[in-house]
Amino acid sequence: MNDLRRYLFSLRLFIPLVVAIFLVTVQxxxxxxxxxxxxxxQDATYTxxxxxxxxxxxxxxxxxxxxxxxxxxxxxxxxxDDGAGADNVVLYEIYRAESADAPDSLWLKRGSAIKGAGxxxxxxxxxxxxxxxxxxxxxxxxxxxxxxxDSKSFSSVAGPMQARDNWFNGTRIPVLLYTIIxxxxxLFFINAAKKGMNLYVRPLAGxxxxxEAIGRATEMGRPILYVLGLGTASDIATIASFTILxxxxxxxxxxxxxxxxxxxxxxxxxxxxxxVKTGYADAGRPDSFIEDSVYFVTQAQxxxxxxxxxTMLREKPATNLYLGKFYAESLLxxxxxxxxxxxxxxxxxxxxxxxxxxxxxxxxxxxxxxxxASAYLGREPLLLGTLKAQDWFKGLVIISILGGIxxxxxxxxxxxxxxxxxx
Amino acid sequence: xKRQLPLLLVFVxxxxxxxxxxxxxxxSDRAYEFMLDxxxxxxxxxxxxGIWSLIRVSIEKIQRKTHDHNYTYISLAGLFAMIILGLNxxxxxxxxxxxxxxxxxxxIPIQSTMFSLLAFFIASAAYRAFRARTVVSAxxxxxxxxxxxxxxxxxPLSVYINDTSNWLLLVPNLAAKRAIIxxxxxxxxATALKVVLGIERAYLGKD
Numbered sequence: 001m002n003d004l005r006r007y008l009f010s011l012r013l014f015i016p017l018v019v020a021i022f023l024v025t026v027q028x029x030x031x032x033x034x035x036x037x038x039x040x041x042q043d044a045t046y047t048x049x050x051x052x053x054x055x056x057x058x059x060x061x062x063x064x065x066x067x068x069x070x071x072x073x074x075x076x077x078x079x080x081d082d083g084a085g086a087d088n089v090v091l092y093e094i095y096r097a098e099s100a101d102a103p104d105s106l107w108l109k110r111g112s113a114i115k116g117a118g119x120x121x122x123x124x125x126x127x128x129x130x131x132x133x134x135x136x137x138x139x140x141x142x143x144x145x146x147x148x149x150d151s152k153s154f155s156s157v158a159g160p161m162q163a164r165d166n167w168f169n170g171t172r173i174p175v176l177l178y179t180i181i182x183x184x185x186x187l188f189f190i191n192a193a194k195k196g197m198n199l200y201v202r203p204l205a206g207x208x209x210x211x212e213a214i215g216r217a218t219e220m221g222r223p224i225l226y227v228l229g230l231g232t233a234s235d236i237a238t239i240a241s242f243t244i245l246x247x248x249x250x251x252x253x254x255x256x257x258x259x260x261x262x263x264x265x266x267x268x269x270x271x272x273x274x275x276v277k278t279g280y281a282d283a284g285r286p287d288s289f290i291e292d293s294v295y296f297v298t299q300a301q302x303x304x305x306x307x308x309x310x311t312m313l314r315e316k317p318a319t320n321l322y323l324g325k326f327y328a329e330s331l332l333x334x335x336x337x338x339x340x341x342x343x344x345x346x347x348x349x350x351x352x353x354x355x356x357x358x359x360x361x362x363x364x365x366x367x368x369x370x371x372x373a374s375a376y377l378g379r380e381p382l383l384l385g386t387l388k389a390q391d392w393f394k395g396l397v398i399i400s401i402l403g404g405i406x407x408x409x410x411x412x413x414x415x416x417x418x419x420x421x422x423x
Numbered sequence: 424x425k426r427q428l429p430l431l432l433v434f435v436x437x438x439x440x441x442x443x444x445x446x447x448x449x450x451s452d453r454a455y456e457f458m459l460d461x462x463x464x465x466x467x468x469x470x471x472x473g474i475w476s477l478i479r480v481s482i483e484k485i486q487r488k489t490h491d492h493n494y495t496y497i498s499l500a501g502l503f504a505m506i507i508l509g510l511n512x513x514x515x516x517x518x519x520x521x522x523x524x525x526x527x528x529x530x531i532p533i534q535s536t537m538f539s540l541l542a543f544f545i546a547s548a549a550y551r552a553f554r555a556r557t558v559v560s561a562x563x564x565x566x567x568x569x570x571x572x573x574x575x576x577x578x579p580l581s582v583y584i585n586d587t588s589n590w591l592l593l594v595p596n597l598a599a600k601r602a603i604i605x606x607x608x609x610x611x612x613a614t615a616l617k618v619v620l621g622i623e624r625a626y627l628g629k630d
Contacts, residue, residue: 334548
């Protein structure tokens with residue numbers, strides 16, 4: 001019993017001690033949690049001032065070259081913190097104003113350039129109604145800002161500068177040079193041909209077969225179908241085809257057979273009518289010309305194909321000539337021609353369609369052979385002269401390619417690259 | 424004069440366009456666009472001539488009662504139906520219900536049908552092309568087979584077939600294409616020069 005009393009007495013002393021320890025612990029833990037909570041508060045309030053990057057320097061303006069006068073080129077020296085120093089520049093922003101001391105609100109951001117780029121072409125539209133209209137002949141001032149994630153620093157203001165018209169596109173000098181050479185070669189060979197120089201032209205099987213094909217049509221008493229393709233009168237392939245049509249129609253008139261020319265384009269139809277009429281007149285049979293033999297069908301590609309295929313299957317022409325500009329309809333036409341049993345001669349400068357014609361036609365004029373055909377058929381000195389100039393120029397192109405490869409392999413001078421750069 | 428005036432016009436226009444290519448100034452741009460606008464205007468006038476030609480040829484076929492002339496009724500009916508619906512003052516133009524539905528649900532499906540025939544024609548053309556009668560056509564056949572095998576999964580073989588077909592496309596094929604392109608480019612310049620200088624005048628017709 002005494003033991004129990006002693007135990008309780010010691011417990012009575014112990015309890016306040018335990019409570020005191022508990023209170024101190026709780027208080028200290030609250031104090032700790034307070035400090036944990038307040039620590040971030042202290043961090044948030046501590047914001048180190050962003051260090052702006054070094055600004056871009058030497059902003060130089062010039063009228064953008066080789067254009068229509070609605071652009072200014074801005075160049076600058078990179079910020080010292082772009083690729084070096086703090087290396088924290090992420091991009092550059094280009095600002096433009098109409099006066100050097102314009103307030104910040106009037107400096108318009110025109111665009112941005114990635115880090116490492118020291119040039120920006122401030123280009124706009126020429127129409128006043130356009131939102132991005134860029135007036136020419138007006139003074140503009142520019143400044144460039146180097147941008148980091150949290151700050152920017154501006155260069156000094158450069159200007160004034162005006163955008164102006166340019167009267168020569170310097171990047172096209174190689175084209176001009178080669179054009180002059182080609183014109184010169186053409187004139188030389190035309191003169192030479194006029195003076196009686198013998199100009200050899202290799203035989204073109206497709207063109208030589210035309211006479212045979214017209215003869216076949218005459219013997220069979222069936223018409224010749226001449227398709228000018230889907231080109232317009234401004235396509236060179238169509239123009240070349242007009243010339244061949246002229247020769248074909250003359251031969252058709254001589255053999256007194258008939259020709260059908262369904263057209264896709266109304267202007268092409270008008271020109272083709274004149275061409276065929278001329279062919280008949282040249283053959284001395286202008287009265288045999290039937291105007292409706294050259295007719296308009298439609299300007300819908302596959303409706304045109306349907307109409308021409310229908311003509312093939314109904315009229316059974318002895319010969320089909322496809323010469324001009326062709327697209328997806330080439331094989332549809334040529335395969336129907338095979339089914340109708342016609343001799344087929346084709347020619348186009350559309351590379352994608354050439355395999356179809358090669359497969360389905362008896363003869364195919366590949367690419368430039370279409371253009372050579374008129375000279376080949378006519379054998380006139382003027383036409384042969386241009387053909388010869390073409391051959392010589394091709395030689396020059398081959399030499400240029402080989403020379404370019406050699407220069408590139410041996411050395412790579414900057415002027416060579418610049419010479420062949422074109423916009 | 425009837426012949427000289429068009430030749431002079433062609434010469435002046437041709438030389439102008441050559442010069443225009445090298446002059447980037449705004450006035451040059453605008454003059455070029457002005458000329459392009461004229462081609463559109465002339466094209467619209469010529470369209471009337473085209474429609475007239477179509478009507479005349481169709482009526483003649485009906486009068487002569489040529490073989491299958493019944494189709495001519497359909498083409499004339501289609502032509503006039505679309506013109507009337509399009510020019511109808513109470514219609515909503517291109518958004519007009521009947522007009523647009525005739526185009527979308529008649530014209531387009533018919534054109535698609537014509538286009539889809541291409542698949543069958545390619546098959547028949549390929550059959551003819553791949554008959555290995557000569558060495559050249561045998562080479563073509565082998566090349567075509569490799570290109571076709573490219574799209575078939577053949578396990579580890581696919582890697583070699585892919586490499587070979589890529590080489591075929593990027594080396595011999597591209598070389599030939601470039602040669603043709605250069606030739607075509609020169610031919611175009613030569614033909615354009617012949618037209619501008621009046622050497623080539625078949626398009627002018629007779630006096």
